[in-house]
Amino acid sequence: xxRVRQGKILELINRYEIETQEDLAKRLLEAGIPVTQATVSxxxxxxxxTKVAGGNGRPKYASMDYGGGKMVFTDRYARVLxxxxxxxNPADNLVVIKTVSGMAMAVAxxxxxxxMEEIVGSIAGDDTIMCAVxxxxxxPQVIKKLEEIKSKK
Numbered sequence: 001x002x003r004v005r006q007g008k009i010l011e012l013i014n015r016y017e018i019e020t021q022e023d024l025a026k027r028l029l030e031a032g033i034p035v036t037q038a039t040v041s042x043x044x045x046x047x048x049x050t051k052v053a054g055g056n057g058r059p060k061y062a063s064m065d066y067g068g069g070k071m072v073f074t075d076r077y078a079r080v081l082x083x084x085x086x087x088x089n090p091a092d093n094l095v096v097i098k099t100v101s102g103m104a105m106a107v108a109x110x111x112x113x114x115x116m117e118e119i120v121g122s123i124a125g126d127d128t129i130m131c132a133v134x135x136x137x138x139x140p141q142v143i144k145k146l147e148e149i150k151s152k153k
Contacts, residue, residue, distance in 0.1 A: 005033050006043050013061045017054040024061065050109045051102070052076070053083045059102045077110035081149050084110075088146050093136040095119075095143060097129040104129050111146070118142050 005028065012018060012027045021040045028035050035043075047063060054060035062076075084103035089096045099107045108124035111131060118138040122131040133139050 002043075005035065005039075006047055008033055009040075009043055009047060009049075010063055013049065013063065017056065017058075017060040019054070019058055019060050050106050052080050052106045053100070053103060059106065062106075077113045078149055078152065080106050080110040081146070082152070085146065085150050088143050088150075090139045090143060091130075093133050093139060095131040095133055095139055095146070097131065097146070099127050099129065101127045103127070114145070114149075116142060116145065 008028060008031055009024065012024065012031070016027065018024050018027065021037060021044065024044075025035050025037060025040050028040070044061070049061045049063055051059035052062040080103075084099045084107040086098045086100065089098075097104075097107060097111070104124040104127055108122050108129045111119065111122060111129065118133050119142060120132045120134055122129055131142070133142055
């Protein structure tokens with residue numbers, strides 16, 4: 001049942017702009033799959049769903065792209081960076097990225113998908129991401145790469 005339910009979730013988020021867990025639970029119920037909020041939450045986590053900008057500009061659920069067990073940077077992630085990033089600033093060995101409100105987690109996932117060896121890790125809030133860079137001397141090249149992707153819009 002779990003595999004069927006999770007398959008239906010992936011189908012639904014690809015077909016509709018599902019913005020909340022409640023929306024997802026409602027669509028599942030309409031498809032004949034009753035669920036609790038806790039089950040939906042667990043499935044979202046297990047499927048590694050993230051939020052990306054929807055056609056209406058509001059965040060919606062989307063699946064991550066994985067290849068060989070590793071996240072793969074795709075055009076979709078480039079669009080997330082282009083649409084979600086507002087500005088990129090250095091702060092010692094950190095890169096601070098300001099995003100559109102509600103988009104920090106999606107932009108952070110896109111940054112992670114870049115697989116930049118210079119970035120040790122990142123933390124996302126609602127509209128701000130802090131990326132820890134191995135050394136302060138590497139910060140300019142990280143910023144340059146992010147700004148190059150942003151400008152390809």
